[in-house]
Amino acid sequence: MIMPELKNVFCRGAFVVVLMIAGFAGCVTQTKVVAVREPAAASTTITQEKFILPKVMFLIDEKSLGTIATAEVEAMATSILRQKGGQVVDQDMVRANLKKDQQMLKSVGDNRGAAALGVQYGADVIIVGEAVAKPSARRIAESNLRTYEAVVTLRAIRTDNSETIASGSDVASIVALEDVSGSSKALKSAAAKALDSLLPVMIKEWRNVAKATDKGNSSAVSMTVGGVDQAWKLKAIREKLRGIPDLKNVVQKSYTMGVALFDLESSLPAEELAEKLVLEPPQGLKFQILDVSRAKIELRTVAAPAQ
Numbered sequence: 001m002i003m004p005e006l007k008n009v010f011c012r013g014a015f016v017v018v019l020m021i022a023g024f025a026g027c028v029t030q031t032k033v034v035a036v037r038e039p040a041a042a043s044t045t046i047t048q049e050k051f052i053l054p055k056v057m058f059l060i061d062e063k064s065l066g067t068i069a070t071a072e073v074e075a076m077a078t079s080i081l082r083q084k085g086g087q088v089v090d091q092d093m094v095r096a097n098l099k100k101d102q103q104m105l106k107s108v109g110d111n112r113g114a115a116a117l118g119v120q121y122g123a124d125v126i127i128v129g130e131a132v133a134k135p136s137a138r139r140i141a142e143s144n145l146r147t148y149e150a151v152v153t154l155r156a157i158r159t160d161n162s163e164t165i166a167s168g169s170d171v172a173s174i175v176a177l178e179d180v181s182g183s184s185k186a187l188k189s190a191a192a193k194a195l196d197s198l199l200p201v202m203i204k205e206w207r208n209v210a211k212a213t214d215k216g217n218s219s220a221v222s223m224t225v226g227g228v229d230q231a232w233k234l235k236a237i238r239e240k241l242r243g244i245p246d247l248k249n250v251v252q253k254s255y256t257m258g259v260a261l262f263d264l265e266s267s268l269p270a271e272e273l274a275e276k277l278v279l280e281p282p283q284g285l286k287f288q289i290l291d292v293s294r295a296k297i298e299l300r301t302v303a304a305p306a307q
Helices: 004-034 038-051 072-083 091-100 102-106 111-120 179-213 231-242 270-279
Strands: 055-064 125-139 146-158 164-176 219-226 247-256 259-266 285-293 296-303
Touching (some): 055 072, 055 091, 055 111, 072 179, 111 146, 125 179, 146 179, 231 247, 231 259, 231 285, 270 285, 270 296
Parallel strands (some): 219 296
Antiparallel strands (some): 125 146, 146 164, 219 259, 247 259, 285 296
């Protein structure tokens, strides 16, 4: 039998425990209510912004010390666009092809020529211009210091209609000891100012274009196709891709040892595009799916059975 005093203590203790449990449950319930859906909304915003940035190509004639080819402006602009989630054409591929075909480079003298070249590489916008850095003829006073001046002039051109949608131009002057670093710093300083003028306007204009023409609903896909051991197969695959209404900016990036690599933009999810190609292959061919991810498709061709 429990003594009255102990019984009272036990009751009071049990009551306190019940209150604590109830209070804790109340806290948990409040915490769940406070945990609202903001992260999901933020994620949606980022995704939407990503899809309304253009795919950009660069064709900038850059010279350090007046004659030495460089790529300071291109590298800076590429870094800025990629940080924003934009796409940039493979500039190494561009340089390699232009080196082989000087006539193609000569054709880029006006907006139409630049736009036509950008289309070949699947670009929505091509940024063209000049960037030159030169040292002054004399050193400063009796020191080894010299002034390095740079001029950067850029314009962004839509490849679908050859329209200039943004431009930027600026100059910079840097005092330095050494020619290479002095010219580099001057180019970067002028480029930063020019890009600050050009990129925000270019992105704003493209977003208006994307909203008006529904260009913001496509995503970039890299497609690798193996087993392409004959020229007719390569041509059939390329024409098949370019004939699908849901695809645009289909570019054959490379073809080596029976493997073709394509870059394209698709309004279909990658898995649906892969299924479409398997169910509706080019005449005389069949596709096998090797791997599919959000932005990458790997296929292999096999001969279609005789009818």
